[in-house]
Amino acid sequence: MSDTTEIAAPEIGSDALLAPRGGAWRERAHLLVLALGPVIGAVLLSGLVLLALGVNPVAYYGYVVERGLLNPYGLQATLTRMGPLLLIAAGLIVAFRAGIWNLGGDGQFLLSAVIVAALGPLLAPYLPVWLVLVIGLVVGAMVGAAWSVLPALLKAYQGVNEIITTLMMTFLGVSLANVLVKLFFRDPATTVPQTRTLIVADRLPRLFDTTISSGLIIGLVAIIVVHLVMTRTAFGLKLRIVGANPRAAIHAGLSVPALTVATFAISAALAGLAGAVEIMGVQGNVRADWNPAYSLTVVPLVFLARFNGFASIAFVFLFSVLSIGGESAARRTGVPNFFTLVVVAILLVMLGITEYLDQRRRAAGK
Structure with missing residues (x-):
């Protein structure tokens, strides 16, 4: 399983020293979106489930x-x-x-x-x-x-x-x-x-x-x-x-x-x-x-x-x-006590969707 959280160390050379750091920040922002996106999506979808149950x-x-x-x-x-x-x-x-x-x-x-x-x-x-x-x-x-x-x-x-x-x-x-x-x-x-x-x-x-x-x-x-x-x-x-x-x-x-x-x-x-x-x-x-x-x-x-x-x-x-x-x-x-597990299940589904979309994005960028 590859390490997706590590950022490779820059090479020692004039090109590396002059290279902008924007790429590293974009990668960190991308990882943040991949981490928080499923959470936000799970909260929103769980909210819809609660509405269907008649709960605010x-x-x-x-x-x-x-x-x-x-x-x-x-x-x-x-x-x-x-x-x-x-x-x-x-x-x-x-x-x-x-x-x-x-x-x-x-x-x-x-x-x-x-x-x-x-x-x-x-x-x-x-x-x-x-x-x-x-x-x-x-x-x-x-x-x-x-x-x-x-x-x-x-x-x-x-x-x-x-x-x-x-x-x-x-x-x-x-x-x-x-x-x-x-x-x-x-x-x-x-x-x-x-x-x-x-x-x-x-x-x-x-x-x-x-x-x-x-x-x-x-x-x-x-x-x-x-x-x-x-x-x-x-x-x-x-x-x-x-x-x-x-x-x-x-x-x-x-x-x-x-x-x-x-x-x-x-x-x-x-x-x-x-x-x-x-x-x-x-x-x-x-x-x-x-x-x-x-x-x-x-x-x-x-x-x-x-x-x-x-x-x-x-x-x-x-x-x-x-x-x-x-x-x-x-x-x-x-609400039933096990509703927390429902939220976790939705979170798992959202995580899978996010990973799929990210893989599609990476494949399209190659």
Whole structure:
């Protein structure tokens, strides 16, 4: 998968030194249009859907902004929601830049969340809080990485399409997680099937006397580190070469199978870490049949950001505002709670249309 966010460094020479910089600014403006165009289109089309449902779209989006951004408690919930989403986005950036479609994030996330939710309350009475948190984060990342081993090996050594295998592993992971919650990890003290609850005092610390989980810091650090590694290091360059042209990577002496497995491991580990952060920072337990489906929701956000870590932070923030504010707006306007997913689906369609039009434009310009 080619790197569309990088601008080639100018050549050192008289022509390059005298060349106007207008081309670079036009390219940046073009990328901005490609990123914001689908968002604006999705908002407008979603507004038409709301009108068809008899709901004032201005009122709906007003409630979204009020609750998700302007309300202090809503803003804190928005920033807390960003933590696991940023970790998932970081994992997707690694995979997509390497030309790998890791669509198994939801299974990696949920299975890690269940195991961490079961492990945390068992360790808390015997170990210091900080050690329980560290173990939980490490275990979550390891579970996520382990759940990607089969698709990684099939892709690296047999050339099996990873879209199929990762989606299948997601189905298996979600199903296995539910079985674990209902049978092996079920809290016998509750009537509704769920894991034991990690008490608030043993969870990730809050930031600055607010309700914002420090999972936000973990997510921000992860996505910034991923961005810098993928754009500023030799390892990131190798992954991008593999994604851009695997045959050229082989001729360059790169071990494509090893890099493929490493990409899967890093991407899935970040998704698993997101599950651990969600449990130890927010939920405290996992109920039966719980599946927020964060991973597939974050996919269009990463594409809108053109696999840029800093741009992904902005889009994850916008989605978090929509997600948190949409819950309040749905109650006030009588819209179903899943309308946020409708907006994301429309956004995905608009992204596809935008990419198609851009490809047509580039082809016509050649």
